[in-house]
Amino acid sequence: MTSVEPVLESQLASTFDVERVRADFPILKLKIDGRPLVYLDSAASGQMPQQVIDRLVRYQTTQHANIHRAVHYLSEMATAEFEGSRCKLQRFINAREDREVIFTSGTTDAINLVMHGYGRKFIGAGDEIILTTLEHHSNIVPWQMLAEEKGARIRVVPINDAGELLLDEYEQLFNEHTKFVGVMHVSNALGSINPVKQMIAFAHARGVPVLIDGAQAAPHMKIDVQDLDCDFYAFSGHKMCGPTGIGILYGKADLLERMQPFKGGGDMILSVTFEKTIYNTIPQKFEAGTPPIAAAIGLGAAVDYLSAIGMEAIATHEHALLSYATEQIRRLPDVRIIGTAALKAAVLSFVVEGVHPHDIGTLLNQQGIAVRTGHHCAQPLMQRFKIPATSRASFAFYNSMAEVDTLIAGIRAAQKVFA
Amino acid sequence: MHTKSLYQEVILDHNRKPRNYGILDHASHHAVGHNPLCGDRLEIALNLDGEHIDRIAFHGESCAICKASASMMTVAVKGKTRADAETLIQEFRDMALDRLDLDGQHHLGRLMVFAGVRDLPTRVKCAILPWHTLHAALNSVTSTSTEAADDPMNAPVGSTS
Numbered sequence: 001m002t003s004v005e006p007v008l009e010s011q012l013a014s015t016f017d018v019e020r021v022r023a024d025f026p027i028l029k030l031k032i033d034g035r036p037l038v039y040l041d042s043a044a045s046g047q048m049p050q051q052v053i054d055r056l057v058r059y060q061t062t063q064h065a066n067i068h069r070a071v072h073y074l075s076e077m078a079t080a081e082f083e084g085s086r087c088k089l090q091r092f093i094n095a096r097e098d099r100e101v102i103f104t105s106g107t108t109d110a111i112n113l114v115m116h117g118y119g120r121k122f123i124g125a126g127d128e129i130i131l132t133t134l135e136h137h138s139n140i141v142p143w144q145m146l147a148e149e150k151g152a153r154i155r156v157v158p159i160n161d162a163g164e165l166l167l168d169e170y171e172q173l174f175n176e177h178t179k180f181v182g183v184m185h186v187s188n189a190l191g192s193i194n195p196v197k198q199m200i201a202f203a204h205a206r207g208v209p210v211l212i213d214g215a216q217a218a219p220h221m222k223i224d225v226q227d228l229d230c231d232f233y234a235f236s237g238h239k240m241c242g243p244t245g246i247g248i249l250y251g252k253a254d255l256l257e258r259m260q261p262f263k264g265g266g267d268m269i270l271s272v273t274f275e276k277t278i279y280n281t282i283p284q285k286f287e288a289g290t291p292p293i294a295a296a297i298g299l300g301a302a303v304d305y306l307s308a309i310g311m312e313a314i315a316t317h318e319h320a321l322l323s324y325a326t327e328q329i330r331r332l333p334d335v336r337i338i339g340t341a342a343l344k345a346a347v348l349s350f351v352v353e354g355v356h357p358h359d360i361g362t363l364l365n366q367q368g369i370a371v372r373t374g375h376h377c378a379q380p381l382m383q384r385f386k387i388p389a390t391s392r393a394s395f396a397f398y399n400s401m402a403e404v405d406t407l408i409a410g411i412r413a414a415q416k417v418f419a
Numbered sequence: 420m421h422t423k424s425l426y427q428e429v430i431l432d433h434n435r436k437p438r439n440y441g442i443l444d445h446a447s448h449h450a451v452g453h454n455p456l457c458g459d460r461l462e463i464a465l466n467l468d469g470e471h472i473d474r475i476a477f478h479g480e481s482c483a484i485c486k487a488s489a490s491m492m493t494v495a496v497k498g499k500t501r502a503d504a505e506t507l508i509q510e511f512r513d514m515a516l517d518r519l520d521l522d523g524q525h526h527l528g529r530l531m532v533f534a535g536v537r538d539l540p541t542r543v544k545c546a547i548l549p550w551h552t553l554h555a556a557l558n559s560v561t562s563t564s565t566e567a568a569d570d571p572m573n574a575p576v577g578s579t580s
Contacts, residue, residue, distance in 0.1 A: 356482035358457055362542060363426065374457055388458025388480060417426055418434075418483070 016317045018400045021309065024049035025398055035368030038403045038410075043188050043347055043394030044372050045238050046219060048302075052241055055301035059294050066290055068267055082293050085300030086283070092303040093233065094224040095250050102249040102256070102283045103296050107215040108138040110234035110249035111182070113286060114211055115142040117259035118232075119180065125151035127179040130208075132157040132165055133384050134187045134194070137377040139213045143182060153177070159384065163190040163339040170199060174206050181210040185217035189376035189392065190339025191322070191347030193217075197228050204229065209255065215239055219396070220318055220345050222311040225250050237295060242302035246295035249286070256282045263288040314397040318346035321395045325404045332411060338390050346395035349376075352411065355418045357389040363414035364391075369407055425484070425535035425542075429491075434483035439493035443476040451562045452479075452552030454544050459485050463493075463552045470500045477552075482545050484536065489549035491530055501557055508550045515543045 022028050027047050030037040039047060059081065065074035067082050083098075090098040104110040119142075123129065129143050133156055140154075147154050155178075157170045165183075181203045186193050200210045209231035214223060219240035225233050232255070237246035251259075261268055261279055265288035270278040279285050306314065325348050329335055334353035352360055361373035372392045375382045382388060393407055443449075446464035453460045461479025465472050475497050477489045492511075496504040503526075510527055513519035517537040521527075536546045555563040 358482040358542065358545060359426075359484070362484075362539060382458070388460075418431065 016313050016397075018317065018398065021398050022400070024051065024305075026050055026053070028398060032368040032370075033366065038367075038369040038406050040393040040395060040399065040403070040407060041370045041372050042219070042239070042396035042399075043216060043392065045244070046241055046396055047398065048241055048243070049305055051305050052243075052298050052301045056243065056294055056298045059297050063297075064294070067293055068284070078293055081297050081300075082291070085297050088300040088303050089248055092223070092307065093218070093248075093250055094226050096226060097253060099282050100250055100253050100256065102251065102286045103291050104234075104247045104249050104286075105245055105292070106236040106238070106247035107213060107234045108247075110232075110247055111139055111211065111213065112142050113249055113262040114232050114234070114251070114259075115146050116262045117286065118209070118255065119143070119146045120149070121258075121260050123150055123152050123179050126177055127152045128155050128173075128175070128177040129153070130155045130157060130170070130173050130178060130181045130183075130203075132170075132183050132194070133159045133381055134163070134165065134190065134192060135182070135184055135378070135380070136188055136213065136215070137379070138215075139182050139184060139211075140380070143180075152179075156380075157183070159192075159381075162341050163187065163192045164341045165192075165194055165199075167195065167198070171202055174203075174208070178203075178206065178208050181208055182213065183210065184213040184215070185223075186214075186220065186345045186347075187339065187341075187378075187381075188216045188347070189378040189381050189390070190341065190349055191216075191344040191394075192339060192341035193221075193343040193345055196230070200228060200230050216345060216347070219306075220311075221315045231255055237299040237302065240299075240302055241305055242299035243292075243295040245292045246299050248299075251282075253282065256286070259286075261285050261288070265289045267291075309397065317397050318395055318399075321399055321401065321404060322346040322348065324401055325393065325395070325407065328404060328408045329411070332408065332415075334415070335411065338385055338387065348393045348395075349390040350393075351387060351390055352415060355414060357391040359418070360391045360411070360414050363417060364407070364410045367406070367410045367413065369410045371407075425533075425539065427532050429529065429532050430483065430487040433487035433490040437477075437486055437490040439476050439490065439497070441476050441478055443474055446474075446476075448556045448559065450552050450556035450560060452548045452555065453562070453564045454485075454548050455564060456544070457482065459545065459548055461485065461489055461549060461552060463489070463549065463556050465553075465556060467501065470502070472496055472499055472501065472504060477549065481548070484533075484542055484545040485548050488533060488546045491532075492549050492553060495528075495530060496553065504553065504557060508554050511550050512547055515546050 025047050063077045065078045067079040086101050087098045090101045155173045158166050185196050196212050203210045211232040212230045214233050214235040218235035231252050233250040235248055238244040268280050268285050268288040270280050336351050338349040357373040364371055374389050443464035447466045449464035451462045459481040461477055463477045465475040475493045510525045515536050533546050536542050
């Protein structure tokens with residue numbers, strides 16, 4: 001999905017003005033110990049442009065009330081803005097209908113919703129769930145909980161040394177017990193872009209639904225859930241210029257309708273007596289209680305912002321950043337890149353010979369450079385590479401080539417300390 | 420103390436050439452410490468001769484702060500009594516958590532080079548893990564974790580089993 005024609009890349013490279021984009025992000029003007037912040041941890045959480053901050057302030061200062069309830073002006077205003085945001089998200093991922101877009105608290109919440117709403121109803125003893133070695137803990141642990149409860153079994157798609165899923169092995173895992181597939185679109189730890197469209201088609205040919213964890217894909221490339229034909233697609237607002245505490249679960253309407261609710265409470269019901277409760281229709285069936293209204297509207301503003309720049313332009317700039325950073329880091333002695341898939345998003349995981357990732361992280365921080373160090377909530381993946389942790393630089397469209405240079409100089413400086 | 424002062428020469432030196440590094444045969448006490456958040460893992464073995472720690476060794480995989488802390492800890496407690504070691508454990512932990520008046524009475528001496536971790540909350544556990552593990556070993560708890568609910572650091576100091 002990120003493959004861009006070379007001619008287009010050169011055109012965009014000349015039109016994408018990173019300095020203009022950076023001016024939208026007030027946090028990027030920060031200094032850390034007197035040094036300019038170099039924020040290379042967007043895979044953990046992205047930064048927020050002034051346009052989204054302003055939208056949150058405008059909502060909170062002039063539009064806030066509870067939604068779907070009262071008849072007064074503010075409640076109707078808040079409801080319209082909240083539902084308007086749902087429609088923006090629908091268009092952003094090209095969902096067929098807005099009721100297929102459910103507001104959750106984030107990707108983890110969205111996956112747990114599918115586990116409880118779909119898994120607990122349709123997966124039973126002896127059934128098998130296919131996951132991959134690359135998965136984030138958030139797409140492992142809920143399924144393990146389900147497997148333990150139901151007596152189901154988890155099967156795991158292995159990867160090669162580059163961090164690419166082995167599709168032959170994936171296909172061989174299918175049998176008459178296979179009931180569900182969960183796979184991440186883009187690896188948070190390695191950056192690998194997985195061939196999810198192909199994997200979905202293979203699963204569907206065997207009648208198996210597929211959930212895509214899109215937390216690392218939605219901020220970086222155009223997502224088209226109809227083209228992918230995925231059954232569920234989960235992602236988080238805070239990784240794509242939006243606030244924390246908000247995320248999306250896309251689900252095909254017919255599946256969502258057949259699922260049981262995840263959380264019980266207000267807003268998800270049509271009528272309640274102590275004898276019998278009738279659940280609301282989708283999407284409200286899955287949105288119990290007062291949602292994070294401001295965050296949902298903020299996420300709508302975030303996708304407006306991203307769409308105005310253009311996901312293709314974003315993907316192209318980030319690809320250029322990744323290529324340059326990869327080339328530069330390869331020139332450093334004793335530094336090994338973990339994750340060398342042919343198709344990668346702008347994530348650069350690396351280990352430095354003789355220097356623990358935590359020491360790299362602290363020494364880079366002293367130079368104003370924010371990277372993530374650790375297992376990236378992907379311990380099985382770290383075990384696969386027989387390493388305890390990596391340092392990870394993850395890029396967003398607001399990063400510049402100059403920041404890549406600062407990172408490279410920072411790694412050199414850290415190596416000198418340990419020389 | 421500024422974070423820049425954390426990677427001082429003495430710490431880098433103990434990381435490069437850790438003292439008392441290896442496996443101890445015929446240890447009377449040992450424990451494995453694990454920090455699941457970063458994957459650090461180290462094993463401490465010691466031999467008590469009466470109340471004295473007459474031999475001690477450690478090995479494992481960890482960051483420089485953890486390794487240097489372990490190395491300097493073994494140097495500091497070797498030859499000391501169990502009670503003296505427990506006092507140092509408590510003082511080191513208090514220093515890392517910024518609960519110790521460094522200008523007041525304590526026995527940390529050179530171990531004060533680790534005072535800088537106070538300003539780095541994410542690195543405090545790296546520095547404490549060896550001490551945590553020593554405490555577990557002295558109290559015959561064979562494995563410990565920085566994330567354990569039954570944190571042996573909360574056990575009564577000097578208890579035996």
